[in-house]
Amino acid sequence: MSAYAGTGAHAPSYYAATANTRRLRPGLEGAQSADICVVGAGYSGLSTALHLAERGYDVAVVEGARIGWGASGRNGGQIVNGLNASLKTIGRRYGAETLRFIAGLVMEGGDIIREKVARYDIRCDLKPNNIFAACTRAQMRDLRERHALWRSHGITSQHLLTQEEIRAHVGSGVYAGGMLDEKGGHMHPLNLALGEADAVESLGGRIYEMSPVLKADTGIPMVHTARGTLRCKTLVLCGNAYLGHVVPALAPRVMPVSTQVMATEPLGEDRARALLPGDACVEDIRYILDYYRLSADRRLLFGGGTVYGGTDPQNITAKLRPNMLKVFPQLADVKIDHAWSGNFALSYSRVPQMGRLGTSTYFAHGYSGHGVTGSHTFGRILAEAIDGDLTRFDVFAGLPWLPFPGGRALRVPYSVLGSWYYGLRDRLGL
Helix, strand or coil, rough: CHHCCCCCCCCCCHHHHCCCCCCCCCCCCCCEEEEEEEEECCCCCCCHHHHHCCCHHHHECCCCCCEEECHHHCCCEEECCCCCHHHHHHHHHHHHHHHHHHCCCCCCHHHHHHHHHHHHCCCCEEEEEEEEEECCCHHHHHHHHHHHHHCCCCCCEEECCCCHHHHHCCCCCCCCCEEEEEEEEEECCCHHHHHHHHHHHHHCCCCCCCCCCCCCCCCCEEEEECCEEEEEEEECCCHHHHHCCCCCHHHHEEEEEEEEEEEEEECCCCHHHCHHHHHHHECCCCCEEEEEEEEECCCEEEEEEEEEECCCCCCCHHHHHHHHHHCCHHHHHCCEEEEEEEEEEEECCCCEEEEECCCCEEEEECCCCCCHHHHHHHHHHHHHHHHHHHHCHHHHCCCCCCCCHHHHHHHHHHHHHHHHHHHHHHHHHC
């Protein structure tokens, strides 16, 4: 195995411990071929492969470790509509036309997830509703402004919550208010990925696991692994934070950033309901945010924190537990059964990137912490482009991307400095 994946086994997460299946797919061996080769069996790759398989293409997915090994199988499990960059920022940066385009698709990823879960009977504990929680009055003003902007673009699933109203959803007194999105939600992320992989295979697609790509020839196109090759008509690169230097042209576009999650022991129905009476998932809107939800077996899954450069903290529980107790001090006696970390790919603009290398190689990456929904939308857009409809692909491919200031050597300290600044603003209530 390559260094990034270790043995290739899933991280020791709650999700891995409760996965629906542990079936191992074969590795890539010998000389193989397909219409489409997708590198990466996370949400971007699986969504692309599934949409193409539904259109009748011969699709092969090459994964360096296990299906959902990266962020797709480790994330907080929250369906949060929108990009990391706000619609306000997108409008200011790219203009009104691009704003209308983005606003027209920010709800699409969640709809795709719900449609695939229903069509392929994917068992992933899918539940509705997510809440954006404001820690300060200034953040509540931001939510009111966001609510008005989204409604002006026809998005009506979001409802503002007063300080008193949010208490009906979250058993904590730390919030100044919030916003409920009825088209958000949460699920078991690894089981969603595994279910989507099963769906790809049910349509004739092939998935090769434990096959790190050592070289991607974007000209032929063709991928090389330690034991085989796969030649294709169209290559799709969906390695995101874990693609590394396999394609040097993409390496400077994103930076790996790690975030952490922990799972408590089962709390029991009464105690769990007291924390989250409506069983919605929650994330606050600070720059370095907390996010949490209940699992199907009534654990609190609590995540947050970032480490730029993608390294893991020495003690995840010690890092996250104080944040959990600020929100829920009543959990001081609760044990932590699982704690894990994983990387997402951060783009400097906080807008996902999509593009093409040469004529036959496509890529998508850089969801910047909002990949659950964005990756499913981008998978559909990539499939549209490969099938001949470049309308939406060309809009994203045409957006300018900016390198991190200072290049690869200085991108981590630069980002840390920025996080200190915005963290201070959060603490001061600005």
